[in-house]
Amino acid sequence: MFLRQIHDPGLAQNAYLIGCQRSGEAIVIDPLRDVDQYLRIARENGFRLTAVAETHIHADFLSGARQLVERHRATAYLSRLGGADWQSEWAEGHEGVCTLGDGDKISIGRIEIEAVHTAGHTPEHLSYLVTDYGGGADQPVLFLTGDFIFVGDVGRPDLLESAAGVQGMMEPSARILRESLRATRRIPGHVQILPAHGAGSACGKALGAVPSSVLDYERLFNGPFKAALEKGEEEFVAEILHGQPEPPPYFARMKRHNKMGPKLLEGPPEPRRFAVPDLEEKAAAGGRLWFLDLREDPAGYMQRHVAGSLHCPLKGVNVSMIAGSYIEEDEEIVILTESGEQVETAVRQLIRIGLDRIAGWAPAEEALQWAAGSGRLKTIASVQGHEVPVSGVTILDVRSATEHAEASVPGAVNIAYTRLRPRQDEIPAGGPLYVHCETGKRASAAVSFLESLGREVVWVEGPTVGAATFAA
Structure with missing residues (x-):
């Protein structure tokens, strides 16, 4: 069995590529919208990416499942659980989509992937138990837990209410989450946990920075998981709902777009490099325009910056949390960089949260000189x-x-x-x-x-x- 965790630091998100060396087939779990990275990794390792599976309808990024089905003829495996409100509308009746219930299985060559209904974070949530029969195993080795169990934490049961605005969901979801956690007692403790997020994600309040764990270790030292196993329902509900961080506003938009089906891409956008006349023309054109200033040093930004710019260092989860909190999807963006090498990374991070209207980019220093000469230079x-x-x-x-x-x-x-x-x-x-x-x-x-x-x-x-x- 081939396994690759593909980590995106901009969202603290993990996708997983699993391949069977005997058949040459591979599946990707929870891919981001720009799927070229998964196709490349599969190809470089001798696999055909034939399938994609989702753990749930995501709120923090646009999914690549539809892109793989529509543009690359992969088969998508999606949950059919949780009721009609929690199904992907784009997938209804689609010949390239198979829906899964609890206990249903996906075969990738000699690898078997069993869907486990792990509701609580969302009603439809699935996790996946992976058994490598081709390697001679007869028990699962991996548990791909999505937003159900993280290293050191568990999924948030409050997001459907606090981010998506579905009223009255927090406490019932917390109770369901507890039952789902308790139901994992049937799963062997040696199984490796592979979560969809790590430290920095807003999908939990205490996610660990370690990329994976083991189920028995989490049972012992993961506070919320341990509470679900050992404490009463009311105590667990109070603890899991307390102290959850405020989600960025774009979460509601992602949930809606993933349900309807994200807009398909022909490839990652390649915004053109702006010269001074382009900056002047764009600034004078009217409409809401944001200059996204990627400079790392906040003190340098305070000393001088372009009017109407956002300070948004490229490092970590800043682009998703800052741009996702302040920029609407119909507003235009000009990226201001410390180096041209930052452009592709910034573009990918923006399109992963649906901010596609990237008009162009310019070196920050050139933009500052233009701003100084045009009365658009600001100081805080x-x-x-x-x-x-x-x-x-x-x-x-x-x-x-x-x-x-x-x-x-x-x-x-x-x-x-x-x-x-x-x-x-x-x-x-x-x-x-x-x-x-x-x-x-x-x-x-x-x-x-x-x-x-x-x-x-x-x-x-x-x-x-x-x-x-x-x-x-």
Whole structure:
């Protein structure tokens, strides 16, 4: 058996390519929208990518399942469980789609993949037990758990309500999740867990950075999993729902598009390089335009940046969390880079969350020179935590509600940085906003967005946690 975990740091997401060397067939589990990477890996290792399987309808990225079916003639295996509201509408009646129930099996050569209904994160969620009969095994070796079990955590049962707006789902989903976790007792403890996400994902609150684990280890040391096995229902529900981070607004959009069927790609977009006249023309054209500033240094951004830009370092999950929180899918983007090598990575991260309207790109330094000569250069004031006035100003804490509850500045307004666009009317009017988080990174994105709204903002550099940091 061939196994490859394909990790995307921009979403902290894992897809899995499994191949049978005897038959030359391969399947990919939970692929992203830009499927060329999976086709390439399969081809380089001597496989034909003939199948794709999904664990559930995703909320944090656009799926590549439809792309593989429609453009590459793969067979898709999707859940038929959870009721009509939780089925992929694009797949209904499609000859290239097979639907699965609990216990149904997929064969990839001599590899058997058994679907296990693991509801709770979503009603239709499947996990996959993999047995390598070609290697002489008669017990499963892998458990591909999607958003059901992570290393150190379990899937969120609140997202359908907190992100997709389906009211009344949190507590019932948490109870179902507990039963699904308890039902894994039948699965041998030696089985390797391969989750769909790792540290940095908003699909859990304490995901580990280790790429995989073993079921028995998680039973012992994964707090929520252990609670499901050992504690009562009410205690588990309270614990799993407490402290979940605020999801970015784009999650609701992803859920909707994945259900209807993501728009097909002819290939990753290749935006053209903008020269100064192109920047001028695009800026003067009207309509909502965002300059996505990928520079790493927040202090450098505060000192000078293009008006209407978002500070969005390329590293980690910033593009999905920042662009996904502040940019709507019908708004145009010009990418400002520290090097041309960043362009492809940024484009892929944007299209994976449905932000396809990428007009072009330009080196950040060239764009700054253009902005300086055209009156579009901006500066944001910055202060250290101890320099924040103790009265007469509005302090905006853009950490999560849980962080704010644990330690906060008296009187500070708390709105998580991912929720500023839908909650902008709650931000007090008038006067400068002193914006802080813990390290300054989330606050740097927040002040760039707030400045685009015309607000007077001051960036509070980190580390800044708790009232003591702001003492005069």
